Amino acid sequence: MARGERLIVCRSEALVDGGAGVRFEVESAGTRRPAFAVRYAGRVYAYRNRCAHVGVELDWQPGHFFDADGMVLICSTHGALYDPRTGACRGGPCRGGGLEPVAVEEVDGNVVLGTKD
Ligand code: FES
Known part of the structure; x- marks a missing residue:
């Protein structure tokens, strides 16, 4: 990937409100992680x-x-429950925990990794 290019996760229309998600990988400490x-609200x-x-x-099934x-x-x-807007635990055995956010944004009809900052 050339310098300044951002990884495309998927096309924006692939994510329907409250519907199936898209799996991808992020690199962290030299390891690719799921x-x-x-899309929510x-x-x-x-x-x-x-x-x-x-x-x-x-x-429970891919995506x-x-x-x-x-x-x-x-x-x-x-059955742990998480808030889709924050990743915070909303019930079940994840008490006090949460999901680790990954920065994404929509640009020109694509969902891309990172932010403009
Ligand atoms: S609720 Fe996710 S592993 Fe137990």
Whole structure:
């Protein structure tokens, strides 16, 4: 990737409000780690795909992170609930924890990693 280019996570239309997310990877300390992006209330949010309870990936099927109502993110292993806007624990065994945010933004119809700052 050339200097200044930003990694495209997906096309914006791939993320439907409260619907399926998109899995991708982020590099951290030289290691590629799983992450995901979802859309909620019109905005895109992304987090490392790592539950605050045990540290496993959340999705019960690849890309499925929301509960049946599309209102909270849910871990498929023991049912921890997370606020899609902040990643904060909203119930279940993640008490006091939260998801690690990944900075993303929408630019020209794409969801891209990082921010303009
Ligand atoms: S591993 Fe996610 S709730 Fe236990």
